[in-house]
Amino acid sequence: MTEPTLRGADPTTVRTALEDDDPFPGSAGFAGAVDGRLVRDVLGRVPLFVDGASETGGDPVWAFEPTALEEPTLFPAGAAAPADGPLPDPESGWALPDPDPLEGDAALEALEGAIQMATDAVRDDDREIAVAFSGGVDSALVAELLDAPLYVVGFPDSHDVEAARTAADAMGRDLTVVDLEPADLERAVPEVARATGRTNAMDIQIALPLYLVGERVAADGFDALAVGQGADELFGGYEKVVRLDHRVDAETVRGAVREQLRSLPDQLPRDVLTIEATGLEPVAPFLHDTVVEAALRLPDDLLADADERKRGFRRVASRYLPDEVATRDKKAVQYGSLVARELDRLARQAGYKRRMDDHVTKYVASLLEDRDTDPTA
Structure with a gap:
């Protein structure tokens, strides 16, 4: 089965949203490729990544998951730009509206x-x-x-x-x-x-x-x-x-x-x-x-x-x-949930003391490195 190139909305909805400059076309968010352009909704509700390591002039490299790319970078929310072009500015395709309040x-x-x-x-x-x-x-x-x-x-x-x-x-x-x-x-x-x-x-x-x-x-x-x-x-x-x-x-x-x-x-x-x-x-x-x-x-x-x-x-x-x-x-x-407390405790038990700069992040990185080195760990 072919992996879809657009998630969260159908291509017609996104095309119409682009034509009408409509940031809210009735979806729960969308991202992907439409007509050679990468798109991501104005609130970024669907993740979309481009590869900073891809060579200029080659096939554009993008994915819905960062694990699929060598150097994943989030595609900006509210943007629509050629898939083989430079990274666009946020809200360059759709802007977050500022309507008058209701009473x-x-x-x-x-x-x-x-x-x-x-x-x-x-x-x-x-x-x-x-x-x-x-x-x-x-x-x-x-x-x-x-x-x-x-x-x-x-x-x-x-x-x-x-x-x-x-x-x-x-x-x-x-x-x-x-x-x-x-x-x-x-x-x-x-x-x-x-x-x-x-x-x-x-x-x-x-x-x-x-x-x-x-x-x-x-x-x-x-x-x-x-x-x-x-x-x-x-x-x-x-x-x-x-x-x-x-x-x-x-x-x-x-x-x-x-x-x-x-x-x-x-x-x-x-x-x-x-x-x-x-x-x-x-x-x-x-x-x-x-x-x-x-x-x-x-x-x-x-x-x-x-x-x-x-x-x-x-x-x-x-x-x-x-x-x-x-x-x-x-x-x-x-x-x-007490997850923050217990993760801090595990970090300190593993030798990553609070006096260390960002000790929990260092502990997380060590667990990831251990798992990558030994997948059975």
């Missing part, structure tokens, strides 16, 4: 309708789907609207396992707990590093829980893993979008949220490649074009303030979830 109820109705449309599209696909569930509002709303089985991953005393249990109880849902032990991290680190092409500590810490829950979901016979990715970036989930401090350039909450959206093209390939490495298809309903368009029209007061983040999103979620789940804060997955 109050109109913004909430548009957001709810978009989320319903995106989750309906997922349910209409003929796939067996499970949900990576942390007990937070993002994954809880995905779980409720997809009515799919729930899986949580973490060490036995972790925040995420306890939060997922209480949320599942409140929702009247069964929950599968994937309990971790340190050996799971040692085994999985080289697989994650190889699949993503990354060894830095933060990326590996974030990806490990996805990989380990995905392994279990795949072993249980599912085809796809649904995640709540994108909610924090889209709906104002970060403290810095309220503080407007040195970490952002914007002077408004909406402007700061747009800055966070532009971080997705670098983050999402890590998550997509990690899930795909388990044999599953990643499903992220909140990153569907319809939801992104609705999120871009949320006003400041439905994004975040000093008292509450993701305000509009939580109001929509409260129509489907118990209040205790819809209003719940969460920890980042690497901390909530």
Whole structure:
């Protein structure tokens, strides 16, 4: 079977999007080759890499996975350029729009309708789907609207396992707990590093829980893993979008949220490649074009303030979830699962002390080197 040259959309959709300068043609992201051009959607939801080692004048070398290339470089999001040409600038094909915000109820109705449309599209696909569930509002709303089985991953005393249990109880849902032990991290680190092409500590810490829950979901016979990715970036989930401090350039909450959206093209390939490495298809309903368009029209007061983040999103979620789940804060997955803590402990036990610069990254690189040297290790 021939490997498709375009993922996430059909060629006609992409051609029309180029002709109409439409960044959101109704897909969940796309990338690949169309009519001799490489394309990647404006949020970079589908990974696409070009080979920096390919010789000028030869056949263009690109791939959907970094492992297929000698020197993989991410093709810029929002770009469309000849496959044999130089690397284009980000958003040179499509730009992230900046529409006027809707007011109050109109913004909430548009957001709810978009989320319903995106989750309906997922349910209409003929796939067996499970949900990576942390007990937070993002994954809880995905779980409720997809009515799919729930899986949580973490060490036995972790925040995420306890939060997922209480949320599942409140929702009247069964929950599968994937309990971790340190050996799971040692085994999985080289697989994650190889699949993503990354060894830095933060990326590996974030990806490990996805990989380990995905392994279990795949072993249980599912085809796809649904995640709540994108909610924090889209709906104002970060403290810095309220503080407007040195970490952002914007002077408004909406402007700061747009800055966070532009971080997705670098983050999402890590998550997509990690899930795909388990044999599953990643499903992220909140990153569907319809939801992104609705999120871009949320006003400041439905994004975040000093008292509450993701305000509009939580109001929509409260129509489907118990209040205790819809209003719940969460920890980042690497901390909530205790993966970051345990990976740090393993690094120190292996002699990579905290006084060393970036000691966990060095430990990750050592595990990858050991596995490459001895594949049976």
